[in-house]
Amino acid sequence: MKAIVERHVSNGDVGICSVCSAHPWVIEATLRFESSSNNKVLIESTSNQVNQFGGYTGMIPTEFRDFVYDIAKRVGFPIENIILGGDHLGPNCWQSEPAESAMLKSEQLIKAYITAGYSKIHLDTSMSCADDPVPLDPMVVARRAARLAKVSETVASAELKEILTYVIGTEVPTPGGEKEAIQAVHVTEVDAAKLTIETHKQAFEEAGVYSALDRVVGIVVQPAVEFDHSNVIHYKPEKAQQLSDFIESTPFVYEAHSTDYQTKENLRHLVNDHFAILKVGPWLTFAMREAVYALAEIEKELVDASKQSHAKEVINQILMDDKRYWEQYYSHTFSDARVQLSFSLSDRIRYYWTDERIVRSLDVMIDNLNSVDIPLGLLSQYLPVQYSKVLSGELNAKPMDVIFSKVQEVLEQYAYACEPRKAS
Known part of the structure; x- marks a missing residue:
């Protein structure tokens, strides 16, 4: 430093x-x-x-x-x-x-x-x-x-x-x-x-x-x-x-x-x-959450319902069962709170990622998507930046690579700011 x-x-x-x-x-x-x-x-x-x-x-x-x-x-x-x-x-x-x-x-x-x-x-x-x-x-x-x-x-x-x-x-x-x-x-x-x-x-x-x-x-x-x-x-x-x-x-x-x-x-x-x-801080896990939710939608299109992780549903249920990290921050109107839980820039979901049920559901989702080929059209629909990188050969269309890439979109903004060579 x-x-x-x-x-x-x-x-x-x-x-x-x-x-x-x-x-x-x-x-x-x-x-x-x-x-x-x-x-x-x-x-x-x-x-x-x-x-x-x-x-x-x-x-x-x-x-x-x-x-x-x-x-x-x-x-x-x-x-x-x-x-x-x-x-x-x-x-x-x-x-x-x-x-x-x-x-x-x-x-x-x-x-x-x-x-x-x-x-x-x-x-x-x-x-x-x-x-x-x-x-x-x-x-x-x-x-x-x-x-x-x-x-x-x-x-x-x-x-x-x-x-x-x-x-x-x-x-x-x-x-x-x-x-x-x-x-x-x-x-x-x-x-x-x-x-x-x-x-x-x-x-x-x-x-x-x-x-x-x-x-x-x-x-x-x-x-x-x-x-x-x-x-x-x-x-x-x-x-x-x-x-x-x-x-x-x-x-x-x-x-x-x-x-x-x-x-x-x-x-x-x-x-x-x-x-x-x-x-x-929150911007990084917000970007990660965006990737997770997008991959969950892709999973629904590619994987039999009986084998799906239902990751979004698991996350939402745990957030409703355990309100300690968000209740005093979000709206008391239920419809507003549901939107804020998933999409608030404050990203209070970040307090819940270590929950064992969420970890298990994400493991299932990753395994499911590793076992299939993600069509470019689906990737374009839900993750257009990653689609472009896959198309150009910069990225593999694998779930963890996609998640890392989504987080790195944020890091690229900071690299531009902190490194004169990249800023120029």
């Missing part, structure tokens, strides 16, 4: 895509996408996905690390080119508890991530806990971040410290996505960005973690990009011009969250404006 940030500070046109997904197909698609390059791949897990208690994936940090490395070994991707990051590391998962209780758990969270060898750490202590005022005083946020940095510096090995970096910042979009429709998002004020740097510098010095200050490479701010269930707030470079100018006077870059569904030109503008770390 240090080298990438230094390149950006020197040239202003280099960035990196942060893949924020725990799905094995997304991770494999990402590693395959970069298999012929020598690029570093940044894969991040969030505190609600992966923590010391398992998170919603059921994995602790060492298990997620091994999970990613096992995929890399299987596809022949060099492990030394993988950067593991931890996102929203702080009290996010324990906001309902008193602050001290939440911070003690946050310290254990940091220890677990550092012990697992994660080298990019987003210190996010911006959220109020049960006995906190709303919003938190910026100095309180900074001191809590410094407290976690001190734990990290104590636990990290000498080898890890060679590559360990931190991202700070309080202008963070809601972890997990927006609950309401949004019409506009305000750009972070320059004074707020300055305050983030100043308070964290003071807090780190008070805590005696001077070395951690040297490892800070990025600041999370809001460039006014966001999405909800069906709407995307597009990046407007002119609105972030002052913010872009300010960061040039510092050794840092910006990290932009919720860049999903931006156009490739907007993503490129973000990198040019020093938002050098572009985080993407």
Whole structure:
């Protein structure tokens, strides 16, 4: 990360895509996408996905690390080119508890991530806990971040410290996505960005973690990009011009969250404006879901009904049986909720892919489609981009290749934005 940030500070046109997904197909698609390059791949897990208690994936940090490395070994991707990051590391998962209780758990969270060898750490202590005022005083946020940095510096090995970096910042979009429709998002004020740097510098010095200050490479701010269930707030470079100018006077870059569904030109503008770390998550699993649903329709045309996976029906039934990950986000009108469950840009289906019944149904679907030849006409009907790639010899008409290709359509947008050679 240090080298990438230094390149950006020197040239202003280099960035990196942060893949924020725990799905094995997304991770494999990402590693395959970069298999012929020598690029570093940044894969991040969030505190609600992966923590010391398992998170919603059921994995602790060492298990997620091994999970990613096992995929890399299987596809022949060099492990030394993988950067593991931890996102929203702080009290996010324990906001309902008193602050001290939440911070003690946050310290254990940091220890677990550092012990697992994660080298990019987003210190996010911006959220109020049960006995906190709303919003938190910026100095309180900074001191809590410094407290976690001190734990990290104590636990990290000498080898890890060679590559360990931190991202700070309080202008963070809601972890997990927006609950309401949004019409506009305000750009972070320059004074707020300055305050983030100043308070964290003071807090780190008070805590005696001077070395951690040297490892800070990025600041999370809001460039006014966001999405909800069906709407995307597009990046407007002119609105972030002052913010872009300010960061040039510092050794840092910006990290932009919720860049999903931006156009490739907007993503490129973000990198040019020093938002050098572009985080993407739901867009990747949304694309994967599109491929799965398309293949399920193809399966219905090619496979006897008694042998079909009925994958879409299985997914829908599980979503209706277990509403915990979507009920507070989607409409209370049943017809609207059914559409949002499948097609919302927030893609809350991503919380359910590990369900054993869904896994089994997808395995059946993949096996069924591997046992038949998918006609070009059917592929054109449901997956026209993949049809064109099969026609030109770039892609095999096999289900997993099609799924990877669909995810890689998104990654291509980020490659265009982050790599000047591809952008030109």
